[in-house]
Amino acid sequence: MSGEYRTLSTNSLETGVVFFGKEHCLPNYFFTGNNVRENYIIHVITQGKGIFSSANHPIVNLAQGDIFILPKGVPCFYKADGQEPWSYFWLGLSGIKINTMLQQSSLGTKRYIKHAQNSNFYQSLTQLYNAVHNTHTFANDLLIESLIYQTFYYLNIEYPAHKESNKNKSDTYLNSAINYLHDNFEQHSCNINNLCHRLNVSRSYLYSLFKKEFNLSPQQYLTKIRMEEAKNKLNQSNLSIQQVSQSVGYTDEFTFSKAFKRYSGFSPKAYRQLEN
Structure with missing residues (x-):
């Protein structure tokens, strides 16, 4: 090649x-x-x-x-x-x-x-x-x-985008939510309440869209994005655990470490040692 x-x-x-x-x-x-x-x-x-x-x-x-x-x-x-x-x-x-x-x-x-x-x-x-x-x-x-x-x-x-009919409005909300979470997950201010306010939809409505599409709540989906990105940074960089936690939207290392262990079964330090 x-x-x-x-x-x-x-x-x-x-x-x-x-x-x-x-x-x-x-x-x-x-x-x-x-x-x-x-x-x-x-x-x-x-x-x-x-x-x-x-x-x-x-x-x-x-x-x-x-x-x-x-x-x-x-x-x-x-x-x-x-x-x-x-x-x-x-x-x-x-x-x-x-x-x-x-x-x-x-x-x-x-x-x-x-x-x-x-x-x-x-x-x-x-x-x-x-x-x-x-x-x-x-x-x-x-x-x-x-x-x-x-x-x-x-x-x-x-190649303009086709205008969506009312029946596809839920898809529009879901795609907008997904794009927002992927584009902003590294920000501390990225959370589900702010997302609902941005889309002008209720938390329960957004929950139903994510559960139907992914069998995950919006919060679980956001956590997954952050944890998968944290895995990449732990594997592929020399950033400290605190730096990794801040880069994926957490305000403190302790909260991040607890969330990472719940998600992966390992502490960030143990996961880095395991993968390397």
């Missing part, structure tokens, strides 16, 4: 490309690392085929000319075909406007687009991918930023 991977530094809080790369996959290759990402990663399939799925969405077959996205904080799985493994390039995007621009499009709601190769969106993505390879200059930074907005302009013009 061959490809490239490069990171970029960006000074933009609103939008920016933080890394990019490409891959020529081996048959049946699938990513074995953390399947919950910290950024929004758009993949453009340039040849071959494979399968893709993400949380609360069905598995789909994708091929050359199709595009899929790994949304921030959402578990995803994708695998190259055994006979015609795909090749793709990707762009990792970060910024406070990315999610808003995505959610106005079908890529943000469905998480994939088929047969996009003749679209302005596809061409603009390709131009953006080429631009991030250029030498770092102020002029090229302006070009990259302008191409990001151009890309999302074409995405929303050519």
